[in-house]
Amino acid sequence: xxxxxxxxxxxxxxxxxxxxxxxxxxxxxxxxxxxxxxxxxxxxxxxxxxxxxxxxxxxxxxxxxxxxxxxxxxxxxxxxxxxxxxxxxxxxxxxxxxxxxxxxxxxxxxxxxxxxxxxxxxxxxxxxxxxxxxxxxxxxxxxxxxxxxxxxxxxxxxxxxxxxxxxxxxxxxxxxxxxxxxxxxxxxxxxxxxxxxxxxxxxxxxxxxxxxxxxxxxxxxxxxxxxxxxxxxxxxxxxxxxxxxxxx
Amino acid sequence: xxxxxxxxxxxxxxxxxxxxxxxxxxxxxxxxxxxxxxxxxxxxxxxxxxxxxxxxxxxxxxxxxxxxxxxxxxxxxxxxxxxxxxxxxxxxxxxxxxxxxxxxxxxxxxxxxxxxxxxxxxxxxxxxxxxxxxxxxxxxxxxxxxxxxxxxxxxxxxxxxxxxxxxxxxxxxxxxxxxxxxxxxxxxxxxxxxxxxxxxxxxxxxxxxxxxxxxxxxxxxxxxxxxxxxxxxxxxxxxxxxxxxxxxxxxxxxx
Numbered sequence: 001x002x003x004x005x006x007x008x009x010x011x012x013x014x015x016x017x018x019x020x021x022x023x024x025x026x027x028x029x030x031x032x033x034x035x036x037x038x039x040x041x042x043x044x045x046x047x048x049x050x051x052x053x054x055x056x057x058x059x060x061x062x063x064x065x066x067x068x069x070x071x072x073x074x075x076x077x078x079x080x081x082x083x084x085x086x087x088x089x090x091x092x093x094x095x096x097x098x099x100x101x102x103x104x105x106x107x108x109x110x111x112x113x114x115x116x117x118x119x120x121x122x123x124x125x126x127x128x129x130x131x132x133x134x135x136x137x138x139x140x141x142x143x144x145x146x147x148x149x150x151x152x153x154x155x156x157x158x159x160x161x162x163x164x165x166x167x168x169x170x171x172x173x174x175x176x177x178x179x180x181x182x183x184x185x186x187x188x189x190x191x192x193x194x195x196x197x198x199x200x201x202x203x204x205x206x207x208x209x210x211x212x213x214x215x216x217x218x219x220x221x222x223x224x225x226x227x228x229x230x231x232x233x234x235x236x237x238x239x240x241x242x243x244x245x246x247x248x
Numbered sequence: 249x250x251x252x253x254x255x256x257x258x259x260x261x262x263x264x265x266x267x268x269x270x271x272x273x274x275x276x277x278x279x280x281x282x283x284x285x286x287x288x289x290x291x292x293x294x295x296x297x298x299x300x301x302x303x304x305x306x307x308x309x310x311x312x313x314x315x316x317x318x319x320x321x322x323x324x325x326x327x328x329x330x331x332x333x334x335x336x337x338x339x340x341x342x343x344x345x346x347x348x349x350x351x352x353x354x355x356x357x358x359x360x361x362x363x364x365x366x367x368x369x370x371x372x373x374x375x376x377x378x379x380x381x382x383x384x385x386x387x388x389x390x391x392x393x394x395x396x397x398x399x400x401x402x403x404x405x406x407x408x409x410x411x412x413x414x415x416x417x418x419x420x421x422x423x424x425x426x427x428x429x430x431x432x433x434x435x436x437x438x439x440x441x442x443x444x445x446x447x448x449x450x451x452x453x454x455x456x457x458x459x460x461x462x463x464x465x466x467x468x469x470x471x472x473x474x475x476x477x478x479x480x481x482x483x484x485x486x487x488x489x490x491x492x493x494x495x496x497x498x499x500x501x502x503x
Contacts, residue, residue, distance in 0.1 A: 153357050158350070248386070
């Protein structure tokens with residue numbers, strides 16, 4: 001999944017070219033060309049866009065951090081213990097396929113309209129992804145490996161530190177990568193409600209109230225940068241923490 | 249050194265693998281446990297390693313009953329024993345890091361801590377220096393087993409348990425490692441117990457051979473093999489073991 005920088009730059013330039021062509025063909029204010037938008041984007045950064053970006057970044061990072069901190073250990077415990085696995089897996093099986101977006105109104109009712117509800121929703125989406133992948137990873141660890149480590153003195157603490165934790169890292173990062181798209185989408189949805197900060201609000205407000213289309217597109221670009229940036233960070237962490245995966 | 253006294257064990261109560269089984273091993277002996285699949289030989293190793301426990305009877309090593317893995321016992325399995333995400337060096341140092349995690353608590357690690365890091369010495373001694381920074385997936389099967397041996401020897405064991413350690417290796421590598429294992433155990437004064445399904449390997453490694461048969465095993469059937477480790481196979485004993493195993497109606501691996 002780790003792409004070369006040159007290829008990504010070329011792809012980005014190609015997409016911008018397509019966008020410019022489309023803008024030239026459509027010739028309507030609802031589709032300004034990339035040059036116009038990029039100019040506005042830079043100008044808006046000086047205004048409030050950075051603030052909105054920061055608000056969204058905080059919500060999505062907090063949701064991610066929370067889900068990793070809770071789901072990863074839970075996944076390890078469930079995966080490492082057949083008894084827990086038998087007990088909990090049917091519940092996960094039922095809850096996992098529910099599209100978490102439908103929980104937006106419920107979570108809003110319970111947690112109100114502030115940051116808490118938004119972070120909780122992102123947490124919910126990532127939680128099950130990470131839980132399931134880490135659990136499966138832990139189940140798949142060969143018993144010979146566990147026995148070998150126990151024979152040289154490893155108890156529960158050492159097994160967690162030297163086996164389960166490093167074994168789950170790739171699973172956590174894969175889960176994060178798979179969920180970034182959904183997480184950002186749900187973030188957008190939640191930011192449409194009762195908030196004055198966040199890229200979702202910014203895009204919606206500029207598009208439907210101010211009818212400032214270039215600024216709306218600048219918001220879309222900021223959202224894309226948010227998602228893409230998280231991809232890049234996950235890739236970077238994977239190369240750093242899971243070097244053995246790339247060794248051949 | 250090892251005293252297996254009247255033990256009974258089975259994964260299901262109705263079909264025990266061992267029933268009132270008694271067996272003794274003296275310090276410094278080289279043993280092979282031979283038998284067909286399903287006879288309980290790996291299980292016996294797990295019992296000695298303190299990873300499983302008899303339902304009746306007792307196993308004691310150096311006079312102490314076994315209730316948990318004993319720090320002085322090394323265990324080497326056929327495969328999967330190395331951490332795939334750790335380099336050869338990190339794998340060899342693993343035992344030391346585990347001991348550092350717990351400190352010399354007398355439970356996970358012996359009360360007297362190891363004073364020096366012997367990992368560089370054993371990495372060098374087992375010819376792993378060049379691959380020390382590689383991951384297990386990047387080295388040969390023989391080098392992986394050398395890494396497992398180095399990891400065990402770093403902890404200065406007095407007893408080494410091996411479960412089919414060389415059966416996935418080619419003939420030449422297998423022969424080299426058998427020879428290396430024997431000479432290292434002799435040099436370090438380590439008692440060796442190797443589990444194998446192959447008569448040839450039992451004869452190459454075991455100065456004494458414990459033959460297990462169709463469960464439940466009640467009596468230890470022991471064959472003396474003083475020519476182990478001398479590069480020559482005792483043909484007469486080979487045929488005798490072959491007949492014994494055939495008599496029990498099991499398929500036997502042999503050339």
